[in-house]
Amino acid sequence: MQVKNRLNPFFENITFDREDNEIILNFGPQHPSAHGQLRLMLHLQQEMIVKAHPDIGYLHRGMEKMAENMIYNEFMPTTDRMDYIASSSNNYGFALAVERLIGLEVPRRAKVIRMMLLEINRLMSHLFWLATTALDIGAMTVFLFAFREREYLMDIIEGYCGARLTHAAIRIGGVPLDIQDSFISQLRTFLDKLPANIKDYEDLLDTNRIWLMRMEEVGTISKEMALSWGCSGPMLRASGVAWDIRKEEPYELYDEVEFRVPYSDKGDNFARYRMYMEEMRESAKILYQTIDMYEKCVKEGQTELMAHAPKYVSAPKLDIMTQNYSLMQHFVLVTQGMRPPVGEVYVATESPKGELGFFINSQGGPYPYRLKLRAPSFWHTGILTDLLPGHYIPDVVSIIGTTNIVFGEVDR
Amino acid sequence: MRAYKPKDNVQAKPYYTDRFYVSPQVPKFEVESDEVFAHDLEAIKAKFDVLDAYIQVGQMVVFINPEDNYKVLELMKNELEYVQLTELSAIDWLAARGGFEVFYQMLSMSKRKRVRIKMFINKGEAVNSVEKLFRSADWSEREMFDMFGIEANGHPFMKRILMPYDWQGHPLLKTYPLQGDEFAAWYEVDKIYGKEARDIIGPELRDTAKVDRYDSERFARLGHEVPKGTKITGNEPKIVQNYQEEGGVFMVKKFDKKDSVVIDDPQR
Numbered sequence: 199m200q201v202k203n204r205l206n207p208f209f210e211n212i213t214f215d216r217e218d219n220e221i222i223l224n225f226g227p228q229h230p231s232a233h234g235q236l237r238l239m240l241h242l243q244q245e246m247i248v249k250a251h252p253d254i255g256y257l258h259r260g261m262e263k264m265a266e267n268m269i270y271n272e273f274m275p276t277t278d279r280m281d282y283i284a285s286s287s288n289n290y291g292f293a294l295a296v297e298r299l300i301g302l303e304v305p306r307r308a309k310v311i312r313m314m315l316l317e318i319n320r321l322m323s324h325l326f327w328l329a330t331t332a333l334d335i336g337a338m339t340v341f342l343f344a345f346r347e348r349e350y351l352m353d354i355i356e357g358y359c360g361a362r363l364t365h366a367a368i369r370i371g372g373v374p375l376d377i378q379d380s381f382i383s384q385l386r387t388f389l390d391k392l393p394a395n396i397k398d399y400e401d402l403l404d405t406n407r408i409w410l411m412r413m414e415e416v417g418t419i420s421k422e423m424a425l426s427w428g429c430s431g432p433m434l435r436a437s438g439v440a441w442d443i444r445k446e447e448p449y450e451l452y453d454e455v456e457f458r459v460p461y462s463d464k465g466d467n468f469a470r471y472r473m474y475m476e477e478m479r480e481s482a483k484i485l486y487q488t489i490d491m492y493e494k495c496v497k498e499g500q501t502e503l504m505a506h507a508p509k510y511v512s513a514p515k516l517d518i519m520t521q522n523y524s525l526m527q528h529f530v531l532v533t534q535g536m537r538p539p540v541g542e543v544y545v546a547t548e549s550p551k552g553e554l555g556f557f558i559n560s561q562g563g564p565y566p567y568r569l570k571l572r573a574p575s576f577w578h579t580g581i582l583t584d585l586l587p588g589h590y591i592p593d594v595v596s597i598i599g600t601t602n603i604v605f606g607e608v609d610r
Numbered sequence: 611m612r613a614y615k616p617k618d619n620v621q622a623k624p625y626y627t628d629r630f631y632v633s634p635q636v637p638k639f640e641v642e643s644d645e646v647f648a649h650d651l652e653a654i655k656a657k658f659d660v661l662d663a664y665i666q667v668g669q670m671v672v673f674i675n676p677e678d679n680y681k682v683l684e685l686m687k688n689e690l691e692y693v694q695l696t697e698l699s700a701i702d703w704l705a706a707r708g709g710f711e712v713f714y715q716m717l718s719m720s721k722r723k724r725v726r727i728k729m730f731i732n733k734g735e736a737v738n739s740v741e742k743l744f745r746s747a748d749w750s751e752r753e754m755f756d757m758f759g760i761e762a763n764g765h766p767f768m769k770r771i772l773m774p775y776d777w778q779g780h781p782l783l784k785t786y787p788l789q790g791d792e793f794a795a796w797y798e799v800d801k802i803y804g805k806e807a808r809d810i811i812g813p814e815l816r817d818t819a820k821v822d823r824y825d826s827e828r829f830a831r832l833g834h835e836v837p838k839g840t841k842i843t844g845n846e847p848k849i850v851q852n853y854q855e856e857g858g859v860f861m862v863k864k865f866d867k868k869d870s871v872v873i874d875d876p877q878r
Contacts, residue, residue, distance in 0.1 A: 255772040262757075263781055267622040267788050298667050299636060425693045428746030441719050534626050541636025543667045544715055544726065546696070557715065559701055562633025564624045572697045572715070580749040609772060 219243065223591070227256050231334040231595040234605025236579065238594065240586070247594070250586035252579055257609040265569040269535025270296055270370060273569075278364035280573060281607040283326050284319035286355075287549040289368040294449060295545040295556035296370045300510050300538045305502035307495040308372035309450045314385070314488045315358070315367055316450075317481045321392075322351045323550035324474045324481075328399060331471075331599035335412050340402050347395050350388050354381060370536075371511035372504035382489055392482050396475060403471070413468035417585055417597035420465060427584070428577040431552025432473040433601065438463035443548040455487045470600040510536040535564035544572075551575055551602055573607035618705035619784045638664040646721050650690050658682055669724045676712070676729040680738045683714060683727065687743055692716040692725060695744035698751065700758045702784045709733050710760055714740070731760070739765040757782035789816040 225238040232238075235256030241249035261280070265273045277292045278285035290312060297304065304312075329344035352362045357378045359367040367373065403409045419429070424437035434441055440461040444452040460476035462469035505511055512531050513524035540562045546555040552574025559568040578601045586594060641651045641663050647670040651663050654672060658681065661673040674682050686692040697715035704710070709732040716725045731737060739762035741747045751762040752771040759780040761768055770777060778793045779786055795813035803811055821829055824842045836842060 255770075255774070258772040260781055263786075263788060266782075301636075423745070426745040428694055428696055428744070430696075439719065446719070446722050534624060537631070537633060539634040539636045541638075541666060542671070542726075543636070544669060544697070544724065545667075546717075546724075553696060555697055555715070557697060557699070557713075560636075565622065568701045570697060570699045576749065577746050580746065583748070584745065 220248065225594065227253075231598060233330065233598060233603060234608070236598070236603070236605065236608075238582070238586075240591070240594070242591070245590045247586045247589055247591070250583055252582045254579060254605070254608050257605045259610065261610045262569055262571060265566055267565060269564045270538070270566065271531075271535065273566075274369070275364065275366045278366055279606050280571065280610060281323075281549060281551060281554070281575070281604050282363055283604055284323035284550045285363065286315040286319045286365045286367050287323075287547070287554065289366060290316055291545065291547045291549065291554045291556050293368050293370045294547060295543055295558050296538065297505075298545050299541060299543040299558055299560060300507070300536075302371055302505045302507055302510065304372050304505050305500065306451075307376075307492070307500045308503045308505075310488055310491045310495055311373045311377055311503070312368060313450050313452070313455075314377070314485065314492070315355075315365075315373075317485045317488065318351050318355060318385075319365075320481045320550045321478055321485075322348050322355075324478050325351070327474055327550075327599075327602050331596070331602075332403065332409075334595050334599045335409065337402065337406070337409065340399055343395070343398060343402075347388075347392070350384075354384050354388070357381065357384070369504065369511075371507060372502075374503070376503060377492070382492070385485065386489065389482050389485055393479070396478055400475060410468070412592070412596045413471055413600075414466060416467045416589065416593050417470075417600060418464070418466045419581065419585060421463075423581070423584065424465070427581040429552065429581065430574050430577075431548065431550070432470055432477065433552060433574075433578055433581075435459065435461040436469040436473045437465040443546055443553060447546070449547060451488075451491065452484075454491070455484050457484050467596055467600040470602075474602075510538070537562055537564050546572070549574065551604065551607065552578065571610050573610060575601075575603040575605075575607040579603050579608050616705070617785065620787045621784055622788065636666055638666050641665055641670060644670070646723055647725070650686075650723075650725065653690055654682060654685065657685065669726055671726045671728060673728050673730075676731045676735070676737060679712075679714070679727070679729055680740055680743070683716075683740050683743055686716055686725070686727070690718065691720045692718045692723075694719070695740065695746050695750075696724075698740075698747055698754065700754050700760055702758065702782065703730075704733060705784060709735070710758060712737055712754070712760065736761040736763045738763050741765055756780065759783070 221242040223240040223242055225240055226232045227235045227237040229236070237253040237256070239251040239253060240247050259279070261276055264276055274289055274292060277288040280288045325344045325348040329341045329348070332340035332344070355365060355367070356362050357380060358375065359365050361367075419433070419437045421438045424434050424439065429437065430441075438461060440459050442459040445459050457480045460473060460480065462472060504514065508527050510531075512518065512528040513521070517524035518528045538560045540560060542557070542559045544555060544557045546553045548554075553572065554574060555572030557568075557570035557572065558566050561567040582597070582601070585597060589597065642648050644665060647665060651660065651670065651672065654660055654674075658678045659675050661675070663670065663672045665671070683695070694717040695714060696717050699713060701711040701713070707730070709730055712729050712731060714727040716727065718725075737760060739747065739751055741751060741762070741764070748766070749771060751765050752767070752769060754760050755762065755768055756770040756772050757780055769775060773781065777797070779791055795816055796808065798814055799808060799811045823829065826836050826838055826840045826842055
């Protein structure tokens with residue numbers, strides 16, 4: 199029997215009856231559809247949610263603190279653990295922030311490879327989103343289909359950097375390696391099949407009665423709400439703001455490739471689902487163009503993969519092994535780390551989840567004085583406070599699904 | 611003599627510092643060099659004190675007085691089209707200047723511009739909450755409070771967000787050690803087993819990478835093996851360990867040094 203005056207649920211899923219007929223339901227932190235360690239305290243009237251209180255921090259590892267205690271290159275593998283579904287995009291966001299801080303220009307071939315990695319990561323992330331969200335709603339087939347395709351991409355990435363999930367595939371100043379011989383042919387094979395694959399998912403979902411019932415007119419985010427809550431990425435575009443950082447503040451070579459920015463003014467779950475599907479098509483389009491760009495780089499004989507900046511970036515391996523001064527530089531950069539100039543930078547990139555920002559305050563030391571990670575999922579979780587009230591319990595699952603939150607990123 | 615360790619900054623120190631090295635600066639540009647920023651700055655200057663303003667890495671940085679923060683952000687949002695507050699946090703300057711720098715990172719989508727509003731607050735001061743203007747500040751201000759202990763006046767729910775509610779200390783302060791403090795070491799022990807079990811359980815090992823060569827319970831000492839649980843003093847007798855079973859293994863001959871032949875001439 200419950201004691202009347204102990205109303206705070208702690209570790210178990212206990213419901214509490216109150217005089218006002220309100221039930222407090224503790225959802226998570228261990229719940230298969232919470233996509234990680236999300237705890238929701240839901241105040242219910244019957245089945246209707248009247249108040250939602252998301253509780254996070256179960257995956258808090260203090261990455262910002264860690265960053266203040268290590269050299270810049272040392273922090274790179276840690277960024278993998280933020281959005282671990284698309285880790286190269288985190289690597290890239292950090293690398294770009296440091297490059298902007300020290301004013302590095304990355305060689306063109308490295309830029310092309312980075313763009314390939316970024317878009318492959320976007321595809322991986324979106325496929326993972328589709329698989330897990332469909333599974334939450336009960337569509338097992340889509341889950342298997344999407345994971346099959348994601349597996350091909352992970353194989354390509356594994357061939358490039360040896361890792362499937364935590365890539366650490368990007369360095370400050372460029373990329374460590376050229377792509378492997380089979381990369382382009384594998385990627386092309388995948389991309390040629392992708393439209394038919396996406397068509398398969400859509401055939402299964404677009405007119406599926408259950409899918410539509412769970413998705414349409416559920417979890418509607420208005421434009422004002424999305425802006426006020428700091429939403430970004432597909433969450434913002436589904437609410438009628440055509441804002442894509444790749445398009446508006448182009449980094450790398452995104453101003454040279456052609457792609458559309460899909461957006462919708464519905465703002466509901468279904469609109470977000472459509473966003474992800476359309477973005478996959480756009481990513482494929484970008485990838486085709488990067489393949490051409492890469493082949494052009496090869497034809498023109500551009501072989502540089504790392505920027506030439508002896509103060510900040512180690513020389514190529516050949517120089518390190520043959521030239522004394524390069525070896526000395528390398529030794530200093532590995533043991534002491536680079537010392538960026540004194541100053542501040544905030545750089546936002548369009549990660550698959552939204553605006554991934556890195557704020558770095560450097561005081562000229564080998565460690566950042568302050569590093570703030572602006573992860574999109576943090577606010578996409580916060581918005582649940584305002585989004586969930588008015589919905590029913592089953593909608594919670596589909597809404598969490600379409601917000602596409604990853605807890606490595608929320609808690610950092 | 612013990613090495614001097616400043617109490618107000620317990621973070622890791624670079625292992626080598628060149629006394630004569632002068633760090634370069636990230637260049638700062640005049641706000642007038644950008645038309646849009648110049649116009650925005652004029653609008654802010656017309657109503658509020660601006661302590662400093664410049665453009666760095668393509669973004670305008672404006673220093674304001676801390677009491678103006680709500681009004682400035684309101685102006686930015688309603689009149690200057692900076693519709694999103696993308697980030698909000700603080701920088702710990704307690705050791706150097708006795709306070710914090712709080713920054714608001716704003717985004718204007720119509721102008722494609724980003725502005726950083728910064729202000730300095732002294733230790734123990736609170737900031738005005740901007741949660742009424744931007745809902746995103748709800749969680750950011752909670753995070754700032756959690757990490758730095760800076761409270762936001764007028765915030766509807768000023769509780770910790772990432773750390774547990776009953777945590778003590780603010781992890782992102784420079785005075786907070788990387789592996790956590792005394793409280794952190796006992797937090798889970800007290801929570802799970804109770805305070806009375808402290809003697810039995812012992813403090814939590816917060817440095818997960820730490821290897822203790824005198825601890826034979828949890829660590830193997832390759833090349834200097836001792837039985838598990840041995841108290842290691844440093845001059846324990848060498849124990850020769852036999853890795854092959856006594857009766858030998860099927861198909862595998864037990865190595866016996868007496869029966870073996872050492873070949874001196876590799877060309878034999």
